Structure formats: structure tokens, C-alpha cells
Amino acid sequence: MSDAIQTELREQLGTANTRRLRRAGQIPANVYGHGEDNVNISLPAEAIRSVVRAGSRVIELSGAVDSNVLISNCQWDALGSSVLHMDLIRISADEVVEVSVSIELRGSAPGTSANGVVRHLLHETMVACPGLAIPEKLEMNINSLEIDETLTLADIELPENVSLLSDPNTPVVTCVIVEETDEEDAASFDAAAEPELIGQSDDDEENDSEE
């Protein structure tokens, strides 16, 4: 967890005020949870950018709100380059939270040397863990992955106090031989071919062609 991020209370709400805030280098956010009142705050955009880039899930706030919070939701702009708004949930050290954690592959599969291709099927999974000990990622070792073999969530070595919430038999990564696509097929594009028209019966089509 990084240093505490300074927050300011947001009293003027609404679209225009929020846009003004973003132009001034702040990000609007809401803090809620633990049966306390919701608080509208603003956070410095630069600090949030570094937190998001590092993949941190829990941040420490100071100023308008003094507590540890979990990033519950993050709204991005259309190009996915800047954060527009954040939903933050208050958490305590001993509280168990359910979060989605990314799965990263480690090592190289022996199956790839036999023309196999590693297919990463599941990129993230839900886990339950203490609020202040959320793993940044789960690592899966694929050094034993042969062709036509599949590793499941059960094969992930989980850190201490972390438990899976998804089915342990869910496939995560597999190694398969890819069939080569027929590129001649692509070249023979029939420009005259047309899709079928919905609601037009065969009789209508015949009449059209006669005309």
C-alpha cells in the first residue's frame, strides 16, 4: 500500500462542477461502507494514476476521510486512458473482502516446443482475503504444461489467507495444437454473394428475379 492520499470534501456536486474538478486535476470519488454516511470527495489525479498503474486495490486516505478504502469500481473514459470517477469502500484490517484478482502465467510450457500454443482462458478470478492483504496477482506456473493438457484454478498456489470463490475446476490455461487456416479460402471472395433477407419468402425472391 502506498502513502496516504490527500482528499478534499466535495460540496458542489453535479456534472458542471465535476467537469471543472477534472480540469483542475482532481478525480471525483464516493466513499461508503461500514454503516457510515456516504462522503463525496476528490482525489489528486496524478496520485490515482500511479496507484492504478501499480495495480493497487487498497489505498490509504487522509484529509476529508481518514481510513483505508478498497477500490470498488473505477470509471474510465472511452479511450481507457484516464479515470473519471471512483467508488471506494471503507475496510478494516481484519475484514475479509471479496475481490477480483488477475492471474499471471509464469515459466514456459514444454508443449510449445512441440508446436503447441498456450491459451490463457481465464484472466482473473474472485478470491476472499483480508482487506489489507489483497494479492496484486495470482501466479500460475506452466512449466509442466504439455500438449492437450489444461491447468485449472486448483493448480494455482494461493498466498496465505487467500481462498478461491470460483469453482476450482475452472480451466485457466491450456496448450493446444492450432490448425492452420486455409488462406486460399480468404482470397476467393465472392462479391456477388448476398445475405438472406429476413421476412422475404422464397416465392417473393422468385418474383423479384422474374421482374
Add this chain to the structure above:
Amino acid sequence: MALMPKRIKHRKVQRGRIKGDATRGNTVVFGDFGLQSLEPGWVKAQTIEAGRIAAQQYIRGEGKLYVRMFPHRSITSTPLETRMGKGKGEPEAWVATVKPGTILYEIGGVSEQQAKICFARLAHKMPVKVRMVRRRPM
């Protein structure tokens, strides 16, 4: 063969305008890296196929390429040396409508360096400005 819909309601549609940014299909979902459009435009079915082949030839036997756009819209044109009038032309091509932010292709199972080279080859074929993006952390 180039992509086109199987069944449609109307053979010809009005041209319309591409307004705003993509609010759907703007995140990397299947692979690790994506090619994101920065401009609005139409991408022809043949161009989508050409891009797919260019990328597939580079990553042959390694990663997996995902095509995230589909040509749903028909484009009509009047033949050359034809007098004005006589109604709307015949469908000539099928295009995918892309908005700024739309993910056009995704790639998984390759290193970042390989993905960069692959997308550079692919970007040459695209009629819109594009950039490479990675999977969003949250």
C-alpha cells in the same frame, strides 16, 4: 472468405453519421493486448480479412488473434459512367463501423514486443488511426 452477415432486414441502409466515442467494445477482453481505434470510420470486410492474415502470418503457431469487429453495414455505389438518378446503387461492400475507442483486434499468448511488431504490421492496413493498448488493471 471476407465476413458478411448471414441474414439482414434491409439490403441498403442510409449512410448515417458516426457520432461520439465507443462506450462498448472499448476494453481488451480476450487477449493481453489490443489495437484501439482513435478515429471514427468504416473498415471494409476485405480490410478486416487483410489485417487478420497479416497478423496471423506474423504470429503463426504462437499466440492467438481475436477479431473484435464485424461488418454489419452494407455500402452501396453507383457504377462508373452512369447518369445521375435511377435510384440508389447496389450493395458493393460490407463495413464495420468503428468509433474512437473501439478495440479492433486483440492478441494473446505473445510477448509485448511481438505484439507491438504484429500490430504495427496490422496498423498499416487500417483506414483509421490506431494505437496499441494493454489489458486494463481494474
